[in-house]
Amino acid sequence: MEQLKSHPPLMIVSDLDHTMVDHQDHENLSLLRFNSLWEESYRRDSLLVFSTARSPILYNALRKEKPLLTPDIIITSIGTEIAYGNSMVPDDAWVETLNSDQWNREIVLEETSKFPELTLQPKTEQRLHKVSFYIDEGQGEPVTKELSQLLEKRGLDVKIIYSWGKNVDVIPRGAGKGEALEYLLKKLNSEGIFPVNTLACGDSEHDAELYSIPDVHGVMVSNSQEELLKWRSENALDNPKVIHSTERCADGIIQAIGHFNLGTNISPRDDGSEFLNRKMDVANPGHEVVRFYLFYERLRRGEIKNYETYIASFKESCVPAAVFVHPSGAEKSLRDTIDELRKCYGDRKGKKFWVWVDQVLVIETTPKQCTVKFDKWEQCEDERKCCTTTVEFTSKGGDLVWEKVKQIWSEESEVKNDNSSWIL
Secondary structure, three states, X not given: OOOOOOOOOEEEEEOOEOOOEOOOOOOOHHHHHHHHHHHHHOOOOOEEEEEOOOOHHHHHHHHHHOOOOOOOEEEEOOOOEEEEOOOOEEOHHHHHHHOOOOXXXXXXXXXHOOOOOEEEOOHXXXXXXXXEEEEOOOOHHHHHHHHHHHHHHOOOOEEEEEEOOOEEEEEEOOOOXXXXXXXXXXXHHHOOOXXXXXXXXXXXXXXXXXXXXXXXXXXXXXXXXXXXXXXHHHHOOOOOOEEEOOOOHXXXXXXXXXXXXXXXXXXXXXXXXXXXXXXXXXXXXXXXXXXXXXXXXXXXXXXOOOHHHHHHHHHHOEEEEXXXXXXXXXXXXXXXXXXXXXXXXXXXOOOOEEEEEEEEEEXXXXXXXXXXXEEEEEEEOOEEEEXXXXXXXXXXXXXXXXXXXXXXXXXXXXXXXXXXXXXX
């Protein structure tokens, strides 16, 4: 959140599975649309928060499976854990908030062992303030009702969440996605960076709490579970701040941004080749970076017919002495490197090939120059590569001109020495 100098115009708080991530979309089109939109228009001054039932371990597994952006804040384990930044620094104050005499894991485990219908989920899903089970079909309501009474008699104040017809989670009463968001909003307010607008996004009953927070906009994506839609009909049908989108997953989030007039909701991926021609009224490094790598992806997929025109245009966007430093350490002319892209036209055609950028942020700026840092990801079929990239721009007549591009292999990259196929 270091990039924030004032109140962020927008904070998106989104569930992951079946909300931000569409597991039926094997091309990841909706997620990639959101990624481009966020990095071009919002990353520099807004906040991205993921709020998931997954534990940190399963969250990291999903990051390796899907082209997810890095959030500013991650809320995991159904709102029982909050962490910040790339290193996922835990919020110790939130942990202390949940530590109370009315929460005791050992008592929860003791009482739940009396129910043969409950089976403990894997160790990865057992957390300090969360105990998770699978439950026999059709046993959810009677078991959770009886278990609640037993735990109350033992002096515990807990929340029992039954979801997807097969999961039971026991957490402290003060935990949950809604409580975690309320805590986060208070924390941001105390730090002077309270968001102007907040958009909560979800698909399941886990997310219902998010929509009850005052002044928070909410979207239930079109593929939401019946339980959540039933909750909406009973609790929020007349609330104009909560909508049921007509689009699935990340596309529904993009739709909601437009519906509530929270900012632009035109993803660069929606513009086709027209995006490659479009100039911004105000110089925007995010636009320049997203624009170039979108061109790069479509060139290698063989989707740009008049690519020679764009290659010439991008070469003109570089100062004559612009330099590219390859991850191997080799240094060459940036213009020559762009010129050589024509040799790669269509070499990824027909393959699952995606390129996306993450955390495009200005790290240094002067009236005539700015330096931008980001992660550039490239995936072909099941193989992923990532380079931490630094670009130096010079301001010229209101436009940003590329002066230097330097790349080093990222620690997250699965491949760190494949210099033959890594082009730019």
